[in-house]
Amino acid sequence: MTDLLPTAAPGETPVRVMTIAGSDSGGGAGIQADLRTFALLGLHGCVAVTAVTVQNSLGVSGVQTIDPEVVAAQIRTVTSDIGVSAVKTGMLATAEIISAIADACTEVGIGGGGVPLVVDPVCASMHGDPLLATDALDTLVGRMFPLADIVTPNLDEVRLITGVDVVDADSQRAAARALRDRGTRWALVKGGHLRGSDRSPDLLFDGDDYIEIDGPRIDTPHDHGAGDTLAAAICSALAHGYSMPDAVVFAKRWVTRGLESAYPLGAGHGPVNPLWRVG
């Protein structure tokens, strides 16, 4: 497998994808990370913005959510004209926004066996600042998981959603099963925050087989946006028709390369860096 995806010839329309997510003013995560990955992989990225965060490398100091009807309208207006081959979600902010997104996705055929849907169930920033209303988790799981082709929680999100504390390979399997029981076709339990190893093993599960997607642990504090970058790369590969295991293997290599070339930014955590692609 290559590190890159096929690109359109100059003047030809590229493959289109969409991110439904929040804006990170610091440019490290959220829609900024998604669009960077889409662009550097040669896709045209469309956006449904859910919230504007006031954020820098040290944390999130403010959130302005977007009217749920405006979020849904972005999805409808893009799909009815431009068309998309895969979609990913990130920060969805509130239960009302999630319900509007789930309704719009169902209406236009995103997820549920239609256009592939990657759901990254973002609950908080890496600094611990909330990005999802406390009463919205049940709606996120109840409305988005049944639509999802894959969900990609980190270990904190796994604990919140399933109650499983992932500390080793056995609990990672139990978490994958518990996630899948909530309606998603595939579950990916990311091992990026599993400490004490020189590996960073993610576990993919479809209800039958466990597939370990391994990679080296990169020793860097600059991992802001790693989850968004991974999910955006999965979305990009699915849009090109990759199978789910191949899409996750591809995306894992993409984020590992990004972590290897991550850079300092501000006084806190810098971002993963997909710009290695143009270096």
Ligand SMILES: Nc1ncnc2c1ncn2[C@@H]1O[C@H](COP(=O)(O)OP(=O)(O)OP(=O)(O)O)[C@@H](O)[C@H]1O
């Ligand atoms: N230090 C690391 N070395 C190698 N891979 C890592 C490292 N940290 C995270 N990853 C990988 O990056 C991807 C994202 O994982 P992570 O668990 O960090 O997601 P996340 O917490 O959702 O990210 P984000 O910081 O965007 O919220 C996974 O494939 C994970 O294995």
Ligand SMILES: Cc1ncc(COP(=O)(O)O)c(N)n1
């Ligand atoms: C708008 C937005 N979306 C997602 C994240 C999660 O990324 P991280 O866990 O790296 O803070 C974020 N901080 N901001």
